Amino acid sequence: MSTVAAPSEEVDLALVGLRGLNARLHALALAPGPTRWRILNPGGEHAIAAGLDADVEIDIEGHVGYYCAGMNKRATVRVHGMCGVGVAENMMSGVVLVEGNASAAAGATGRGGLLVIRGDAAGRCGISMKGIDIVVGGSVGHMSAFMAQKGRLVVCGDAGDGLGDSLYEARLYVRGEVAGLGADCVEKEMRPEHEAELRELLERAGMEPLDGFRRYGSARSLYHFHKDNAGSY
Amino acid sequence: MCGIVGLFSKTPQMGARLGSHLGAMVSQMAERGPDSAGVAIYRDPVVAGATKICLFSEDPHYRWGALCDEMRVALGCEGEPEVRVSHALIVVDSDATVAQEWLREHHPELRVMSAGEAIEIYKEMGPPQDFVTRFALDEISGTHALGHTRMATESRVTTEHSHPFSTGLDLCLVHNGSLSNHNRLRIELRRAGIRFGTDNDTEVAAGYLTWRLREGSSIEQALESCLSALDGFYTFAVGTRDGFAVLRDPFACKPAVLAETDDWVAMASEYRAIAILPDAADATVWEPAPGEVYSWRREAVLAL
Numbered sequence: 001m002s003t004v005a006a007p008s009e010e011v012d013l014a015l016v017g018l019r020g021l022n023a024r025l026h027a028l029a030l031a032p033g034p035t036r037w038r039i040l041n042p043g044g045e046h047a048i049a050a051g052l053d054a055d056v057e058i059d060i061e062g063h064v065g066y067y068c069a070g071m072n073k074r075a076t077v078r079v080h081g082m083c084g085v086g087v088a089e090n091m092m093s094g095v096v097l098v099e100g101n102a103s104a105a106a107g108a109t110g111r112g113g114l115l116v117i118r119g120d121a122a123g124r125c126g127i128s129m130k131g132i133d134i135v136v137g138g139s140v141g142h143m144s145a146f147m148a149q150k151g152r153l154v155v156c157g158d159a160g161d162g163l164g165d166s167l168y169e170a171r172l173y174v175r176g177e178v179a180g181l182g183a184d185c186v187e188k189e190m191r192p193e194h195e196a197e198l199r200e201l202l203e204r205a206g207m208e209p210l211d212g213f214r215r216y217g218s219a220r221s222l223y224h225f226h227k228d229n230a231g232s233y
Numbered sequence: 234m235c236g237i238v239g240l241f242s243k244t245p246q247m248g249a250r251l252g253s254h255l256g257a258m259v260s261q262m263a264e265r266g267p268d269s270a271g272v273a274i275y276r277d278p279v280v281a282g283a284t285k286i287c288l289f290s291e292d293p294h295y296r297w298g299a300l301c302d303e304m305r306v307a308l309g310c311e312g313e314p315e316v317r318v319s320h321a322l323i324v325v326d327s328d329a330t331v332a333q334e335w336l337r338e339h340h341p342e343l344r345v346m347s348a349g350e351a352i353e354i355y356k357e358m359g360p361p362q363d364f365v366t367r368f369a370l371d372e373i374s375g376t377h378a379l380g381h382t383r384m385a386t387e388s389r390v391t392t393e394h395s396h397p398f399s400t401g402l403d404l405c406l407v408h409n410g411s412l413s414n415h416n417r418l419r420i421e422l423r424r425a426g427i428r429f430g431t432d433n434d435t436e437v438a439a440g441y442l443t444w445r446l447r448e449g450s451s452i453e454q455a456l457e458s459c460l461s462a463l464d465g466f467y468t469f470a471v472g473t474r475d476g477f478a479v480l481r482d483p484f485a486c487k488p489a490v491l492a493e494t495d496d497w498v499a500m501a502s503e504y505r506a507i508a509i510l511p512d513a514a515d516a517t518v519w520e521p522a523p524g525e526v527y528s529w530r531r532e533a534v535l536a537l
Contacts, residue, residue, distance in 0.1 A: 044505035062514050063504050082518045084504055085488060103520050104485065122520040123485050142485070142523060 008036035008059070018045050028054035044084065049077050052094070066103075069096045072113060088115045091132055097206075104141070107134045110151065116205040123160065126153045129170055135205035145172055146182065154201050156210060164216050168223070172216040173198050183232045184222040188215045235396075235409040236262025236361075236382035237489070239470045239477050239500040240510075241529050242375075247496045247511075251276075252373030254510055256365040258499070259380040261506040263361040265409075266382025269395040270364035271356025273405040273472045276375030278351040283311070284329040286336070287346040287353045288321050289392060297321040300340065307339075308332050318367050319392065320346060320355050329402050344393060344430065349403030351376070351474055356395040376531060379472045381407040388433045398439035401446055403474035408435040409502055410487045412465035438463060442471065456480045456526045470500060478528035485523035492516040498529050 011021050027033065029052070039060045042048055046065035049058055052075040060068070063081035073092040082100035091110040098106075101119035108124065110132025117125075117134070123141035126134050131150040139157030146162070148170030158176035165182020171194070172185075181187075194215050202209055222229055238258040242248040252274065259270055279285050288300075297314040301323055304310045309326030316322075325332045329348045336345060347354035355368050361382045365371075381396035388394055397405035412418075415437035419429055427440040441462060445455035452473055459469070459480060466486040471478045479500050481489055492499045492507045494516045499507045507513050521527050 044503060044508040046503075046505075063508065063518060065503055065505055081514075082490075082504065084490070101519055103488070103490070120519075123523065141520075 008038050008057075009034035010038045010040060012040045013045060013048070014041040014043060018047065022047070022050065025049055025052055025054075025056075025058075028052070028056055042081070046084065049075070052077070063100070072096060082119075083117075087117075088113070088132070091115065101138070106136075107132050110134070114201075114204060116207075120157065126151070126170070129153065133201060133204075135201055135207065137205075137207060139176065142179070143182070145170055145185075148172070152197065152201060154198065154205075154213075156207070164218070166222060167218045169218065171197075173213045174216065175210060175213045178214075178216070181216065184219050185216055186219045188217045190215050234265050234384045234386075236265035236380075236502045236506070237407050237409050237468060237470050237500070238262060238380040238502070238506050239378070239407075239472075239479070239498075240380075241377040241476060241498040242496070243498070244496045248376055249374045251375040251378055252370040255373075255378045255380055256370035257509045258501060258506040259370075259382060260362050260365055261509060262380070262382045262502060265502055266384045267360055268385050268390045269356065269358045269383045269392070270361035270381065271354065271383075271395045271397050271407075272368075272370065272378055272380045273347065273352055273354045273397040273407075274373055274375045274378045275351040275403070275472065275474065276353070276373065278474075279324055282328070283324055283326050283350075284332050284348055285350065285353065286323050286325060286329075286332055286348050287355070288323065288336070289319055289344045289346050289356075290321075290342065291319070291392075292342075293319065295321075297323075300343075303339070304332075304335075307335055317355055317369070319357060320368075322353055345399070347399045347405065349474065352399075352403045352405060352472065354397050354399060354405055356381075356397065357392055358390055358395065377472070377477060379405065379407050379470050379477060387411055388431065391431075393431050394433045396435060397472065398433075398436050400439040400442045400471070403472075404442070404446070404452075405472045406435065406439040406442060407470050407472075408438060409468045409489075410466035410482065412438060412463055412467065414464040418462070434465070438467070438469065452478055453526050453528055460524055468502070473530075476528060476530040478526055479521055480526050481521055481523050483524040489521050490518060491521050491527065492518045 037058045042062045044065045050070040053073040057076045065084040067086045069077040070089045076095045078097045083102040085103045086105045088096040089108040091113040093113045097116045102121045104122045105124045106121045107115040108127045115134045118137040120138035121140045125140040125144040127146045129148045129151045135154040142160035143162045145164045149168040155174045159178045161180040162182040164185030301314045314321040396407045412434040415434040468487040468489045469480045
């Protein structure tokens with residue numbers, strides 16, 4: 001299942017435990033070590049490979065719990081399974097790839113890097129994103145990109161209700177149906193530069209080129225509080 | 234925070250080890266709810282006309298044998314009580330309503346945890362792992378079951394405040410979340426004749442379902458009407474005689490994950506409670522959408 005070519009460090013999470021694994025991964029920020037890792041038996045544990053700061057590639061062979069690869073910096077983390085709440089939350093840089101579905105708040109508050117979810121992401125995907133790029137092969141749930149400030153969210157499937165509510169300068173691309181737009185989120189024209197950035201994002205995510213996307217962004221009417229808008233917040 | 238688990242077996246092999254798997258799932262959710270734990274297990278349905286009653290007494294030396302003798306005369310009763318820590322399971326040869334009325338009148342010191350053809354509810358205070366061991370869940374087989382671990386946020390920690398709550402014959406409810414309109418709703422439901430034993434919010438949701446079902450709704454319809462009647466956060470799992478159903482509030486504030494293989498269907502607050510089931514790595518795993526009722530029934534599975 002792993003795509004790793006060179007021999008990699010194998011760690012059985014059931015044997016070493018979460019703290020045992022994460023301590024070894026955190027040590028890579030201070031001193032060089034193996035650059036390829038395979039994590040076996042993740043068993044839905046929370047915070048697997050959270051807080052990395054190293055140029056390493058990590059393959060997790062199974063389903064994971066909450067906050068997997070949270071706060072990630074530089075590392076490439078591939079989850080060969082499903083993710084619980086908050087995968088890659090507050091990511092700074094690097095790549096996190098989920099082969100299965102992701103639960104709520106995927107990529108929440110992320111500041112940089114690329115999060116790819118091949119399956120569906122549940123509600124609040126990209127909530128308060130601040131520069132992260134998120135590419136979802138399937139659909140996203142309700143309240144996705146809520147208060148999104150910066151970065152791009154690409155959804156190849158459908159988006160749930162309240163998409164982009166109260167968003168700032170993040171750009172949203174959705175190919176399927178949008179159940180409903182949130183306050184101050186509007187559809188915008190797809191110009192050539194948007195087509196180009198979409199192509200580039202899909203390519204970086206390892207997905208086939210697709211067309212038929214629509215772009216959504218902020219109408220910028222709720223940026224500054226005005227008493228006439230009080231009902232819209 | 235609380236933990237919910239549900240397990241539905243599709244094969245006799247899985248059913249034979251249901252209690253052991255359920256115990257492992259409940260233990261995995263111990264950190265989500267260290268105050269108390271409880272389970273509802275569906276097994277060994279009694280013949281028509283008879284009723285299984287699961288009773289709880291605060292008295293650790295309660296004389297269940299004497300009670301059973303009394304019930305034998307008053308209601309007709311087969312065999313001896315099956316005592317499990319503070320609970321006892323008694324099968325009576327009478328209608329559930331008659332048996333419950335008799336118990337309320339003659340033994341108000343006892344609490345009926347569950348009544349029906351197949352359901353058995355056991356719940357107790359203390360760490361979930363202790364509950365699993367003390368109640369010897371390992372030795373119980375069955376068709377399907379729900380479990381709960383409680384971290385109390387809005388009412389006292391007692392056995393009666395623990396989940397599951399019975400919502401009628403062979404029905405029960407477990408809940409993760411909190412309801413904000415339960416006081417008003419409790420008053421209205423009391424007027425409609427629904428009885429409440431605690432000030433707990435979940436018991437009101439259970440009472441609401443009991444009322445809707447009494448008024449003729451199906452379990453699916455009753456759950457759908459929760460979306461407008463209940464204000465608050467919830468992931469519910471409801472046990473029925475033939476299966477279970479799951480509902481999350483429209484905001485999906487509280488977690489839930491579903492998984493299915495050829496041998497079982499499971500739900501849990503977190504995947505790690507499912508990870509310990511056989512062949513979990515190959516299961517289809519997904520998150521239930523907000524405001525949608527998911528249900529499984531035994532007939533549907535057997536008809537496959």
